[in-house]
Amino acid sequence: MSGVVESADHEQVVFCRDRASGLHAIIAIHSTALGPALGGTRFHPYSSEDDALSDVLRLSRAMTYKAACAGLDLGGGKAVIIGDPAKLKTEPLLRAYGRFVESLAGRYYTACDVGTFPDDMDVIARESRFVTGRTRTHGGAGDSSELTAFGVFMAMRAAAAHTWATPSLRGRRVGIAGAGKVGRRLAEHLIADGASIVVADVANAAVDQLRARHPDIEAEDPQKLLARDLDVYAPCALGGVLDDETVPALRAEIVCGGANNQLAHAGIATLLRDHGVLYLPDYVVNAGGLIQVADEIAGFDERRARARAEKIFDTCQRILAMATDHDITPARAADHLAEQRIAEISRPRGSWRPNQATAPQPREVAP
Structure with a gap:
């Protein structure tokens, strides 16, 4: 069973249940003004359905802005599967989820996120045509972290x-x-x-693995890193790390990282500026992964995707120039850039419908 609820800021929110497999998921489509919604599926043990709903609504909205700033003809969506993937992730559950994705008839494309991987997308794709972020064996681009990291590096260069x-x-x-x-x-x-x-990193093994390859890297306690004497602070783990208490302790001149939802609330962007810290919005900085999975929809071309991710440098420069010229935060400048593109492109199109000729063409469901 699935139930649909109204949201003041979202086109569609679908609650997905399959008792046989134990699936409990929510799919949120924020906007299809620029094209079908694209966003990953997060598999996480939320403490409640309300927490999961809050997260998927926030994440799907950010995907709309991310796609718009990246210049993609895609909208914003996201999905969450509620539960511990180590205990609940099974082929029947993923395939049941795939059937819900397919039922949306192309209004939402799914991909990897926290707790899901390209191999999982291959399983979901056995039930749905609207899946990207797949393994190279099945025609996908594989792990999107490479292009995500490259995009973060491009953004950091622009901030520098x-x-x-x-x-x-x-x-x-x-x-x-x-x-x-x-x-x-x-x-x-x-x-x-x-x-x-x-x-x-809270996982010592991950730090040890990185330092084994690069011995000059210094390890630090996760609780102390933010207050270190740094030029750049790059949050690349969980979000919400920048709040009213941590910002005053921050000593870096630039914040630029790959984590989603780095700010505890919108007012933190102003607080960072007031403390003399340049913050580039995470949804602009980490768009490389989205660019990769979006490119995969019509058949992945690595050169094309990398060239588009390299333009994150130009987008960040434009955002920073706009922020300076209008005396606003880079976060507000990025929002304005995204909203401007959505308004300009969506006027003649409205919300996306599955039979539109301009829609990306999905590949056939994999066996």
């Missing part, structure tokens, strides 16, 4: 150019919170550019 009049991070100290897939790949880009790295 704005702050220090050079796009290079050579000689700068960058603190990376999170030594997972994105944080690890970001560190490699920064080391190649001549930066020194301080890394922190």
Whole structure:
């Protein structure tokens, strides 16, 4: 069974239940003004359905803005599966979820997120045509963390150019919170550019693995990294790390990382500016992953996707120039840029319908 509820800011919210497999999921479509909604499926043990709903509504809205700023003809959506993936993730559950995705007839494309991986997308794709972020074996682009990290690096270069009049991070100290897939790949880009790295992660094994490859990287306690003497602070783990208490302790001049929802609330963007910290909005910075899975819909071309991700540098420069010219925060400038594109493009199109000729064409359901 699925139930649909109204949201003041969303086109559609679908509650998905399959008792046989234990599936309990929510799919949120925020906007299809620019095209079908695209966003990952997060598999997480939320403490309640209300918490899951709050998260999926916030994340799907951010995807709308992310796609718009990235110049993609896609809208914003997201899904959450409620539960511990280590205990509940099974083929029947993923296939049941795939049937719900298919029932939306292309208004929503799903992909990987926290707790889901390309192999999971291959299973979901056995029930739905509207799946991306798949393994290379099944024609996908594989792990999107590589292009995500590359996009973060491009954004960081733009922030450096704005702050220090050079796009290079050579000689700068960058603190990376999170030594997972994105944080690890970001560190490699920064080391190649001549930066020194301080890394922190609650998983000691992830830090040890990174330092085994790059012994010059310094390890730090996750609770202490934010207050270190850094040039750049790069949140690449969970969101919400920047709040009313942590911002005054922040010593970096730039905040630029791959984590979603880095700000505890919208007012933190102003607080960061008041403390002399340049913050680039996470949904602009980490758009490389979205660019990759979006490119995969019509058949992945690595050069094309990388070239588009490289333009994150230009987008960030435009946002920072707009913020300076209008005396607003970069977060507000990014919102304005996204809203402007949505307003301009959506006027002749309205919300997206499955039979529109301009829709991306999905591949056939994989066996």
